[in-house]
Amino acid sequence: MEKVIQKLLKEIYDSGYQAYVVGGYVRDYLLGQTSNDIDVCTDATPKELKEIFPEASIPKDDYGSVIVNQGSLHFEITTFRKEISYQSHRFPVKLEYIKDLYQDLLRRDFTINSICIDQEGSIIDHLHGRRDLELKVIRTIGDAFLKFEQDALRILRAVRFATTLDFELSPETEEAILKHKHLLRELSYERKREELDKIFTSKNAKAGISLLIQLGLDQELELTHLKEVSYTDSLIAIWAVLDVLDLYPFTSNERDLICDIKEAYLCQILDPFNLYKYGLYVSSVAGEMKGESVLEITKAYDALPISSRRDIAVDGDFIAEVLGKEPGPYLKDVYEDLEREILYHNLKNEREAIIQYCLSTYQ
Numbered sequence: 001m002e003k004v005i006q007k008l009l010k011e012i013y014d015s016g017y018q019a020y021v022v023g024g025y026v027r028d029y030l031l032g033q034t035s036n037d038i039d040v041c042t043d044a045t046p047k048e049l050k051e052i053f054p055e056a057s058i059p060k061d062d063y064g065s066v067i068v069n070q071g072s073l074h075f076e077i078t079t080f081r082k083e084i085s086y087q088s089h090r091f092p093v094k095l096e097y098i099k100d101l102y103q104d105l106l107r108r109d110f111t112i113n114s115i116c117i118d119q120e121g122s123i124i125d126h127l128h129g130r131r132d133l134e135l136k137v138i139r140t141i142g143d144a145f146l147k148f149e150q151d152a153l154r155i156l157r158a159v160r161f162a163t164t165l166d167f168e169l170s171p172e173t174e175e176a177i178l179k180h181k182h183l184l185r186e187l188s189y190e191r192k193r194e195e196l197d198k199i200f201t202s203k204n205a206k207a208g209i210s211l212l213i214q215l216g217l218d219q220e221l222e223l224t225h226l227k228e229v230s231y232t233d234s235l236i237a238i239w240a241v242l243d244v245l246d247l248y249p250f251t252s253n254e255r256d257l258i259c260d261i262k263e264a265y266l267c268q269i270l271d272p273f274n275l276y277k278y279g280l281y282v283s284s285v286a287g288e289m290k291g292e293s294v295l296e297i298t299k300a301y302d303a304l305p306i307s308s309r310r311d312i313a314v315d316g317d318f319i320a321e322v323l324g325k326e327p328g329p330y331l332k333d334v335y336e337d338l339e340r341e342i343l344y345h346n347l348k349n350e351r352e353a354i355i356q357y358c359l360s361t362y363q
């Protein structure tokens with residue numbers, strides 16, 4: 001464990017509180033991966049933590065956690081708690097700060113996320129997380145049926161960890177997911193998308209998608225086209241195939257890309273005008289979805305005589321001057337015609353050739 005992390009635990013400890021690294025950092029560390037996001041749990045309350053770390057910030061939407069950034073490390077320090085009641089199968093609405101680590105571990109989701117490291121660097125593993133890391137198993141802490149009923153996001157987290165870590169679900173965990181999968185309908189599309197993005201961008205995405213289908217989660221997530229997704233590196237291509245712009249949240253940039261990819265998919269990718277219109281990225285993604293060679297698409301794109309309107313050897317004002325007219329909306333059609341003629345090699349992208357073409361076609 002890095003010295004900076006140990007130092008932060010010591011600072012809390014020396015102030016008279018318990019403090020442990022827990023969750024993803026410990027799990028990934030034991031699997032030989034490092035992370036800059038560190039979850040710490042403690043019996044100090046947020047108010048007490050603010051006294052130890054005056055620079056700490058308190059996130060608006062969270063309660064019971066403070067954030068401390070040190071260099072590139074991002075610490076989320078959370079007070080031990082007991083979650084008493086949940087709302088909409090997601091949010092703990094009532095919680096109680098407690099003093100006991102073991103009780104705090106019991107409220108967590110999976111055994112592999114319950115392993116702790118203390119300020120001396122020693123591992124504390126009350127719930128056999130290391131055994132399950134070795135067995136490569138995702139197993140809920142305590143009653144699986146209750147865990148998923150309390151918070152349905154845990155269903156997607158289970159599939160996400162099974163995918164990213166290449167682990168299996170324990171039989172009881174799988175059975176409980178099957179029983180409670182309909183609760184996924186109550187989660188926000190934002191939270192569902194966050195987990196799905198992590199599944200789709202994993203190097204093991206193919207297995208993750210198969211697992212979602214095998215468990216019947218595609219139905220509950222309203223991803224009716226999930227079976228049509230063939231593995232590609234591009235996250236946006238997967239969402240284009242899934243065709244859920246009306247349900248899931250996307251940025252306007254993502255929306256534009258998805259629309260272009262869907263449109264390009266229906267066209268001849270290698271056609272020079274289409275390559276020019278959609279650009280290399282969209283053409284490659286749509287081409288890959290159609291099983292075409294990205295290398296060939298790239299070669300064809302690189303061979304285009306122009307890649308944007310700016311590459312045409314004359315500008316609009318000059319064309320208007322040649323035609324003896326004022327510039328106006330008619331130039332848009334002239335431009336499009338010139339683009340096509342140049343892209344299909346009917347016209348050289350040279351000043352003189354374009355002047356002659358414009359005079360003979362538009363005068």
Ligand code: ATP
Nearest residue numbers: 022023024025037039107108109113114151153154
């Ligand atoms: P990663 O940060 O890699 O996504 P993580 O396991 O650290 O994985 P976080 O969302 O950072 O996930 O949560 C930190 C820890 O808090 C988890 O390891 C787990 O112990 C607990 N936790 C997070 N979300 C839940 C949940 N929905 N139900 C129960 N415990 C949870």
Ligand code: MG
Nearest residue numbers: 023024037039
């Ligand atoms: Mg984390």
